[in-house]
Amino acid sequence: MKNNILKYSKVLGIFSVALITISSLTGCNDSSDSKSESIKPEPTNTSKGKFIPIYEPATNAENRVEENLWRSRKLLEGYTEEMNDFVNIPNDIKVVAKECKEANAFYDSDKNTIELCYELGVEERKMFTEEGDSGVNLENELYQSAVGTLFHEAGHALIAELDLKITGREEDVADQLAAYILTYNDEDKDYLITVADTYGLAAQRATSLDDLPFYDSHSLDAQRATNFLCYVYGSDMKGFQNLIDDGVLNKERAVDCEHEYQQIVDAWDFLLGPYFKNQSKNNIS
Ligand SMILES: [Zn+2]
Incomplete structure (x- = not known):
């Protein structure tokens, strides 16, 4: 079963297959609170809400570099366009x-806002630069x-706004949505490989068990890296056999990756099915 997501590659495809990182190496904070009495997703035709892109001006030079990059790449415009084409939401985000x-x-569920900090770009710029990356590749x-x-x-x-039930x-689960989206197109799967690479690099920063935030x-970063590798391998075992051959993905974990991946696809298809913008694409069986 293919997952039901629009082709993000129309935005991302301007790049050659290069590195991508999901970043948030320190992870995001989430203040969502999605308690409700309902127990299963109900179809909805509501489409009042939209994802709305907003750039706030940066005030210092380091942050302004990231602001300029994101603006020039139309980061938020591309993202919000894709999300608006993808799902119906009741309220603006x-x-x-x-x-x-x-x-x-x-x-932030109170403000119905996704916030992406310029400082995250600054931190990642430093990290990638330390790895020797520069120029267009770095950008x-x-x-x-x-x-x-x-x-x-x-x-x-989506979990908060649509009151989705998760375990x-x-x-x-949020990582799994990223995997669900970025495995829709073959060309996007390389992004997940790079996400895994990045978490793998981040994991290497820990020098002792005391550094690990259990x-x-x-x-943990190493677990997130492995999960992403597992999901992309599970989406196309033949195509990503090299992950096993090269010892990048643990063989024992790999045994169940196809099943793990299919569970993710089935679950997100089910959870988001009532809200897909284009119901003709709904593959829920
Ligand atoms: Zn998060």
Whole structure:
């Protein structure tokens, strides 16, 4: 079963297959509170809401560099267009690029706002630069990283706004939405590989067990990296056999990845089915 998502590649496809990172290496904070009495998704025709792009001006030079990059790549415009073509939502959700005084991204259910901090771009620019990346390649990485973060935040936003019922940790589920979206097209799957690479790099920063935030609502960076590898492998085992051959994805984990991936696709198809903008694409069986 193919998942039901519009082709994000029409936005992302301007780049050659390069690195993408979902970033949020420190993870996002989520203030959503989606308690409700309903127990199953109900069809809705509501489409009053829209995702609305907003860039707030940066006030310092470092942040302004990221603002200029995101504006020039039409990051928020592309993202909101895709989300608006994808699902019906009852209320507007602002997608705001802004200074936050921390390197992070958020979904705030009280304000119905996704916030993407320029500081996150600054932090990732430093990280990629330390890896030796520069020029257009670096900018592509930063752009794609921000896109990945936005899809993760979309997971939080949709869970709250549509009152979706989930099991498991919401941070993991939000990662799964990003995987669901970025595996729709073959060309986008390489983005997930890069997301995994980035989390893998981030995981290497830890030098002792004391550095690992076991308490955190997010899975550990190394786990998130492995999950993304597993999902992309599960979406096309033959195409990504190299992940096994090269020892990038653990063989024992890989055994169940196709099943894991299909569970994610089936679940998001089911959860979002009533809200898909184009019901003719609904593949729910
Ligand atoms: Zn999150």
